[in-house]
Amino acid sequence: MLDFQAILQEIEIEIQPYLTQGKIASYIPELSMVEPTSFAMSLMTVDGQSYHVGAHHKRFSIQSISKLFTLTMAISLVDEKIWERIGKEPSGSPFNSLVQLEYENGIPRNPFINAGALVVTDVILNELKDAQKSVLNFIRTLAEKEDINFDFSVAKSEALTGFRNRAMADFMKSFGNLHHEPSRVLDAYFHHCSIAMSTQELCKAGMYLANRGVQPWLSEPILTQRQTKRMNALMLTCGTYDAVGEFAYRVGLPAKSGVGGGILACLPGNFSICVWSPRLSEKGNSVAGAKALELFTTKTKMSIF
Ligand code: DON
Numbered sequence: 001m002l003d004f005q006a007i008l009q010e011i012e013i014e015i016q017p018y019l020t021q022g023k024i025a026s027y028i029p030e031l032s033m034v035e036p037t038s039f040a041m042s043l044m045t046v047d048g049q050s051y052h053v054g055a056h057h058k059r060f061s062i063q064s065i066s067k068l069f070t071l072t073m074a075i076s077l078v079d080e081k082i083w084e085r086i087g088k089e090p091s092g093s094p095f096n097s098l099v100q101l102e103y104e105n106g107i108p109r110n111p112f113i114n115a116g117a118l119v120v121t122d123v124i125l126n127e128l129k130d131a132q133k134s135v136l137n138f139i140r141t142l143a144e145k146e147d148i149n150f151d152f153s154v155a156k157s158e159a160l161t162g163f164r165n166r167a168m169a170d171f172m173k174s175f176g177n178l179h180h181e182p183s184r185v186l187d188a189y190f191h192h193c194s195i196a197m198s199t200q201e202l203c204k205a206g207m208y209l210a211n212r213g214v215q216p217w218l219s220e221p222i223l224t225q226r227q228t229k230r231m232n233a234l235m236l237t238c239g240t241y242d243a244v245g246e247f248a249y250r251v252g253l254p255a256k257s258g259v260g261g262g263i264l265a266c267l268p269g270n271f272s273i274c275v276w277s278p279r280l281s282e283k284g285n286s287v288a289g290a291k292a293l294e295l296f297t298t299k300t301k302m303s304i305f
Helices: 004-014 016-020 029-033 063-084 099-103 114-127 131-143 152-161 163-174 182-194 199-205 225-238 241-250 287-300
Strands: 040-045 050-054 255-257 262-267 271-276
Touching: 004 016, 004 040, 004 050, 004 287, 016 287, 029 152, 040 199, 040 287, 050 199, 063 114, 063 131, 063 182, 063 225, 063 255, 063 262, 099 163, 114 131, 114 163, 114 182, 131 182, 131 199, 152 182, 163 182, 199 262, 199 271, 225 241, 225 255, 241 287, 255 287, 262 287, 271 287
Parallel strands: none
Antiparallel strands: 040 050, 040 271, 255 262, 262 271
8 A cells, every 4th residue: 555645745855956946937927926935735536535745725826727627617518519619639839829820720729728728718608608707616616615716916917918818819709719709708717817726625626537527525427437538638638738748758647737836637547636836847837846746656656657
C-alpha cells in the first residue's frame, strides 16, 4: 500500500528549488499580486481518501482550469453538437494565438485554447441565459462549497487588458462562430477565469473526471462514462497549451493548467490531483506544479502509461 501522505511530503521538500523558477503571469495585472513561492498539492482517491500538503486552503485564480468546467457544462447541454463549432486537435500554438483562426475559418482548434473557450461560453449562453452565474453554481455544486466565488478584481483587471481575447471574439463573430455579442461572451469568460479556488476544492470538483463522470456525493452523474473518456482525451492532448507533448512525456496524466499557476490532473479510475504554484514556464504552465506531478507519477509509478 502506498503512503500518499508521505509521498506528498517528500515532494514538498524536493520541489523547493523549483519554486523560484519561472515568472508569474503579469499580463493580467491583478494576477501578479500573489506570493510567488506559494505551493500546494491535494490528492483525492476515488474511494474518498484525501491528502494535502502546503497552502491547500488558499484560494487562487483558476483561470483556464475553468475551461474544463465550462466544456463539461456545454457537453452535458449539447453533447456532440459542440464539435460543429470547435475542433479537437492540439493547437501547437500559444493559448491566445490568432493566426490559426484565420486559416481555419474562425473554428478554434480545441476547447482549451482561449478562442475555443469563448465559443464554449457562447454555446452555454445559447442554452442558459446567465452563463456567468450558472458556471459558478455548477462549480459550487461539484465542490460542495457555496462560498466559492468570482474574484471581481481579477475579472475587471482582465477586462481592462484583455485586448487579444477581444480581438479573437470579434474575429470569430465575423466568421459567424459567435452567436451572441462579443462583449457579453467576453464578460462571462473573464468571470469564469477569475473564479478563486484552493487545490483542495479543485481536486474535489474534478473528481468526476477520475470517476467515470460521477461525483460520489451527488445523486446525478455529471457526464456519461463515454463523455468522461472524451474529456480526458482532450485534457491529455490539449490541456497544457503548446507544451502538451512534453507534459504527457514527463507526467503522463490528463491535465488542465491555468495561468494562475494551478494544474488539475487525474488518473481515471484512481484519483484526482491538483497542484498550485504561481511561477510559470514560457508556455504558461506552473514550473513547480508540473515538476511536482512528474515526481508524483515517478514515485508512485501511477500514470496512464
Ligand atoms: O484569457 C486569458 O488569457 C486568461 N484568462 C486565461 C489564460 C490561461 O489560463 C491559459 N489559457 N488557456
